[in-house]
Amino acid sequence: AQSVTQLGSHVSVSEGALVLLRCNYSSSVPPYLFWYVQYPNQGLQLLLKYTSAATLVKGINGFEAEFKKSETSFHLTKPSAHMSDAAEYFCAVSPHTGTASKLTFGTGTRLQVTL
């Protein structure tokens, strides 16, 4: 069975500082990996996804994530935080085989950006 672990339910950074949100996955084979963002009272929006092409994936709003098989990680980063980045971020995994794109989500990390 696949799973993802997000370290840190809450992360606080200053505006302009580096954002690092951690995600580790557990899977017998490298899966597909996703980061979604949820703004208050909204649904989830895709930030980026890894589908076994380039290991460094660039997404929207200046975010990127690097797939590291040796560390079973897919951490999300952004060089300079903006106030508008305050939201909840979810890492998710999907099986690489089979036909179901049934995502398994982490418990989420709430990002706070302070002045």
Add this chain to the structure above:
Amino acid sequence: GAGVSQSPSNKVTEKGKDVELRCDPISGHTALYWYRQSLGQGLEFLIYFQGNSAPDKSGLPSDRFSAERTGGSVSTLTIQRTQQEDSAVYLCASSQGATGANVLTFGAGSRLTVL
């Protein structure tokens, strides 16, 4: 439509009552998913529909929960004899296909409060 539409956006009900939540997916999307988002619990998979195939009901927490998808489009999630632990945001998502790489587009959710 342009996005995934869910109704009602908010529902308050009394314990023991039945509720129906509706999801209208993106036109042309063959796959439809229901997830539940409880406070501090992340997103929990409930059920998945793909075309005319039998739905994957493996995530439904009890037999009080059921869902149907009519005509391969609109879906209704029904919770019978609601309990307070059913209080959560119910998110619907759809995708064009059903491989692991497909991106899910989420609706804004239906917030259910059981008194």
